[in-house]
Amino acid sequence: MDPSITPNAMSRRDFLQCTAVAASAVSLPLVPATLAAAPAAPGEAAQAFAEPLPVVLKVNGLTHKLSLEPRVTLLDALRESLGLTGTKKGCDHGQCGACTVLADGRRINACLTLAIMHEGQEITTVEGLARDGRLSPLQAAFITCDAFQCGYCTPGQLCSATALLAELRAGDASAVSADVRRPQQAASDAEIRERMSGNLCRCGAYPNILAALRGVAAQPGAPG
Amino acid sequence: MRPFFYDRASNPEHALDLARQPDSRFIAGGTNLIDLLKNDVQQASRLIDLNRAGLEAIQATADGGLSLGALARNSDTANHPQVRQHYPLLTQAILSGASPQLRNMATNAGNLMQRTRCYYFNDPAFDRCNKRVPGSGCAALEGFSRNHAVLGASEACIATHPSDMCVALAALDAVVLVRGPQGERRIPLGEFHRLPGSQPHLDTTLGEGELITAILLPPSPFQDHAHYLKVRDRASYAFALVSVAAGLALRGDVVEHASVALGGVAPRPWRVPGAEAALIGQRVGTAGFDRQAGGVADALLAGAHGTKDNQFKVLLARRSIVRALQLAGQPMGGAV
Numbered sequence: 001m002d003p004s005i006t007p008n009a010m011s012r013r014d015f016l017q018c019t020a021v022a023a024s025a026v027s028l029p030l031v032p033a034t035l036a037a038a039p040a041a042p043g044e045a046a047q048a049f050a051e052p053l054p055v056v057l058k059v060n061g062l063t064h065k066l067s068l069e070p071r072v073t074l075l076d077a078l079r080e081s082l083g084l085t086g087t088k089k090g091c092d093h094g095q096c097g098a099c100t101v102l103a104d105g106r107r108i109n110a111c112l113t114l115a116i117m118h119e120g121q122e123i124t125t126v127e128g129l130a131r132d133g134r135l136s137p138l139q140a141a142f143i144t145c146d147a148f149q150c151g152y153c154t155p156g157q158l159c160s161a162t163a164l165l166a167e168l169r170a171g172d173a174s175a176v177s178a179d180v181r182r183p184q185q186a187a188s189d190a191e192i193r194e195r196m197s198g199n200l201c202r203c204g205a206y207p208n209i210l211a212a213l214r215g216v217a218a219q220p221g222a223p224g
Numbered sequence: 225m226r227p228f229f230y231d232r233a234s235n236p237e238h239a240l241d242l243a244r245q246p247d248s249r250f251i252a253g254g255t256n257l258i259d260l261l262k263n264d265v266q267q268a269s270r271l272i273d274l275n276r277a278g279l280e281a282i283q284a285t286a287d288g289g290l291s292l293g294a295l296a297r298n299s300d301t302a303n304h305p306q307v308r309q310h311y312p313l314l315t316q317a318i319l320s321g322a323s324p325q326l327r328n329m330a331t332n333a334g335n336l337m338q339r340t341r342c343y344y345f346n347d348p349a350f351d352r353c354n355k356r357v358p359g360s361g362c363a364a365l366e367g368f369s370r371n372h373a374v375l376g377a378s379e380a381c382i383a384t385h386p387s388d389m390c391v392a393l394a395a396l397d398a399v400v401l402v403r404g405p406q407g408e409r410r411i412p413l414g415e416f417h418r419l420p421g422s423q424p425h426l427d428t429t430l431g432e433g434e435l436i437t438a439i440l441l442p443p444s445p446f447q448d449h450a451h452y453l454k455v456r457d458r459a460s461y462a463f464a465l466v467s468v469a470a471g472l473a474l475r476g477d478v479v480e481h482a483s484v485a486l487g488g489v490a491p492r493p494w495r496v497p498g499a500e501a502a503l504i505g506q507r508v509g510t511a512g513f514d515r516q517a518g519g520v521a522d523a524l525l526a527g528a529h530g531t532k533d534n535q536f537k538v539l540l541a542r543r544s545i546v547r548a549l550q551l552a553g554q555p556m557g558g559a560v
Contacts, residue, residue, distance in 0.1 A: 053230065070230030070271065073258070093259050094326060106299075106328045112255045113329060116230060117275055160325065167324070172303045175319040175460065179557030180302075180312045181447075197460035198323025 055116050059084065060128030070116050074108075075099045077115035078125060086126040086155045090200075097199035100156035101125050107163035109198075126155035129162060137219065138162055141212035149203035160199045161213050167195070168217065187217035225261050229270040233277045236403055236437055242272045243433050250274050250435065252295055253330040255322075256338040264348050265339075265356060279333075279437055282306065288443040291401075294333035294436045298389065299324065301332055311441060312556065313450035313471050317392035320454045323461050333436035336390060336400065336416065339427065340383035340491075341371065341463055354380045355424040369531040371463060374538055376490040381424030382531070385417055385492050386463050392452060394485035394493035395469035398441050404434035413439075417492030424491075445481050446471030448556065453548040454487075455540060464488035466541045468548035472508070477553075479503045479513070484520055484549065489528070489541055499523035508553030514546060521545035 052067040059082060066081050075092070078084045078101070090098030092111045099110040102124040129136045138161050141147070148154045168191075171183030176194045184191070192213050193206075201209065231248075233239035242248065248270035251257055260266040279295040282304045290311065292301055301307055302318035322330065330338075344350045344363040352361035364372055364382050372382040390413065398413040411429060418426050430436070449472040456462040467487035473480045482500035485493050502519040506512050521542040528538045 069227060071225045071227055071261075093262070094255055097323065097325060100325055103328075107325045108329050109255070109323075109325045112258045112326075114230075114251075114254065114258070114271075114273075117251075117254070117273055163324070170303075172299075173308065173315060173319060175316070175454075177319075180308050180315040180319070181556065194460050195324060198325045 053116065056119050057082075057115060057123060058121065059123045060125060061122075066115070068115055070114060072115050073111055074101070074113050074115045074118055074123070075110035078110060078123075084125050084127055088152055088155055090153065090156075095200075096153070096156075097160060098153050098156040100159045100199060102159055102163055105163065105166060107160050107198075124159070126158055129158060136162065137216050138165070138212065141216045142209070145208045145212040145215065146205075147208040147212040148201075148205050153199060153201045153203075157196070157199045157201070157209055160196060161209075161216075164192070164195045164213070165217060187214065189214065192217070225258075226264070226267060228261075228268050230273065231270065232273045232275075235278055236435060239272055239274055239277050239435055240403065240405065240433065242270075243435070245270055248272055253297070253334045255326050255330045256334065260339060260346075263346060265346055274331075274435075285440060290441045292332050292439040292441065294438055295331050297328055298322070298330045298332065298335060299327040302327065310447045311392075311396060311444055313395060313444075313446055313452055313469055314389070314392045314441075316450070316452035317388045317467075317469055320452055320467070321388035332389070332439055335387055336436065336439070337428070337430075338385075338387060341386045342383040343368065343371075345383060355383060355420075355427075358423070358425045365531075369533040371465065371488070372531065372534055373490050374528045374530040374534060374541070375486075375494055375525070376419045376492065378420045378422065378424070380422055381420035381491070383420070383424065383491060384488055385427075385490070386488075387493070388452070388454065388464060388467060388487060390417070391467055391485045391487035391493045392469045393439065393441075394495050395471055395483045396441055396444055396446070397483070398439050400436055401438040401440055402430065402434050403437050404431055406431075408437075410440070413493070414495060420491055444471070445473035446483065446552075449474055449552045449554075450556070451548050451551040453544055453551065455544055466537055466544050468541075468544045469493075470545070470548035470552040472503075472549070472552045474508060474553070477508045479506050479508065479553075482520070482549070484524060484545060486524060486541060486545070489537055494524065496524050496526070503549070508550075513553065514550065517546040517549040518542070520549065 052069050055066045055068045057064050078087050088098040090096035094109045094112040100107050101110045103121045173180040173184050174194045176190050177184045231242045233242055249268040251271045252274045280293045282296050283291050285291050290306055298318050302315045308315050345353050345355050350363045352363040354362050373384045393413050400411040400416050402409050416428055452469050454464050454467040456464050464487050469485045471483045482503045485495045499520050502516040506516050530537055
């Protein structure tokens, strides 16, 4: 069909301008899309649920007073409310480990827990691993060993590895420990691989991540 | 995630009071529940946070056993000195499940309460799931059923219970301690998870408003000879296709007592009373032991049948049972 004879012919630019206006009109109401879209739960008005609560989070040594809905995950609070975007959202379902942070020194998946459940804890993200402008030994080893390619999983890998070293120091067992009745402190490759299995790397930097960890774990009194 | 109200329980009684509110759910580690809420597989108007309810103690009991607090983390339970020394089977099983991050969050009671990882249950895009929407049918029956049950299933549901920890608890004759509006009661682990029958939406025998407070372990004779064997599609961080918790008590090298439970094959940790009797009196490391281990497998797998996708599990389970018993008979950690 010849466009020139189409009734009410509209140029591509006209069309795009039109749809842009329509799109902004749709997003005009000052309610987050997630709230507006959420159907009311049984027996209660959705509006009542949306009430934010005061939540005090201590992250990387700083105390933050936030106002959050109970359903906000720790991951979203860190990234969206505190601007700490070092912690990554990979799968958002506890399957990839990109969101790994430390809560009172223990590694957890920030995507599968609510921010409000972590009041009173010391949260450490990848932004908090360096001290006084100096990279942690693990961070330095990741650079030396080229333990990443795209880098998206790296913050989770680093937080996870930091906790791994503490777990080894404590003598924690793993699924590949020969006799779980005895304290485990030998950081064999098999032990490190098993203990890092909660952190996926789609670039496949595993050999270099292993090398970085092996090097730091072998240092006496490995501080992580 | 749909919005919800949030309450924080300061002790078990407070938690039970809060749970009287309509459409409320307990949350502890959250590793399964938050995922289910995100996917809209489950809904709740109110979450009651148990993390400050003071139920994390792991302590000796008067009968010489151990009480595992409902709120103790899986990682703390696995690495507790008393658990490692006296219940190594439980340590092995816990550490073979999930990842270190998840085990640091997940609690003992939460492990019992986790839902199946049936693909169709976990994705509301599928209309048919009797466990998620009672009466809607079962998409797994005609769909892909590699990780589904070969024992204890029904025409309404072929989902498995995904836990490793519970398999060891079954082999160790654990008891679930529960508090509710009618007071306290004890549920043997073997009676805690339900078979689906015509009501697959009911996973457990836990009553309305009841709260798990502890898991009780009787004294165990399996502190020296125990093996948890997990067979899965990758070496770590995957659910079991088949798992076996095997414990042996030996006098010299002769079996005095044995216990075997299966995971990954049924809607609950699978035990058959008396299945282990054939092993009593056998000498580990002999052909007779291996033969009787096969007899144990036959007893445990009686009536097993799979789908086109998981029939392999029956033979895999048989061989895994024999292998786990052989390994349990050896010194832990191999000949060192």
